[in-house]
Amino acid sequence: MASKNSSTFSVLGSDLAITGNIKASADLHIDGNVEGDIACTSLVQGETSKVIGAVEAESARLAGTVEGSISARELVILKSAKITGDVFYDALTIEQGAQVExxxxxxxxxxNAPSAGNPIPEGKAKPELQLAN
Known part of the structure; x- marks a missing residue:
């Protein structure tokens, strides 16, 4: 029997282009293009996806392009990902070959964790990374 609190899963297919912010209490899988900020519990981004805006999630697995800051408790950046923006994380994994500017x-x-829209104070950036093969 499913509980009332069971999470749902939403998919934005590769044929979708969305302009506007997305806020979801569910897990979100994006293969299309989004121009706007994304806030969700869990984000999975496909290789062909492009997000222009801030991303805020409990967990995020990024494989496409993100132009904007990212804030996540658990963040995985796959080798196909191209990230342009500051990254705030609790736990971070980056596959060899990923591009991050x-x-x-x-x-x-x-x-309070900095939100994706706030800049990093000077001297606070940490170069320590966990690389995955």
Whole structure:
């Protein structure tokens, strides 16, 4: 029996182009193009997808293009990903071959985590990365 709190899964296919912000309490899979900010519980981005805007999620698995800042508790950047923007994370995995133009900053759980729209204070970026093959 499914509980009331069971999560749903939404898919935006490769034939979709959306202009506007997306806010979802569900898990989201995007293969199309989005021009706007995305806030969701879990984001999976396909290789052909392009997002122009900030991404905020509990967990994100990115394989396409993102032009904007990213804030996620658990972030996986796959080798096909092309990221342009600052990255805020609690746990980070980057596959060899991924392209990232921006700064990385570990979110401080003791303070309010910076939102994807806030810049990283100077000297706070951490170069430590976990690379996956």
């Amino acid at each position: 921006g700064r990385f900053a570990h979110r401080d759980p003791k303070k």
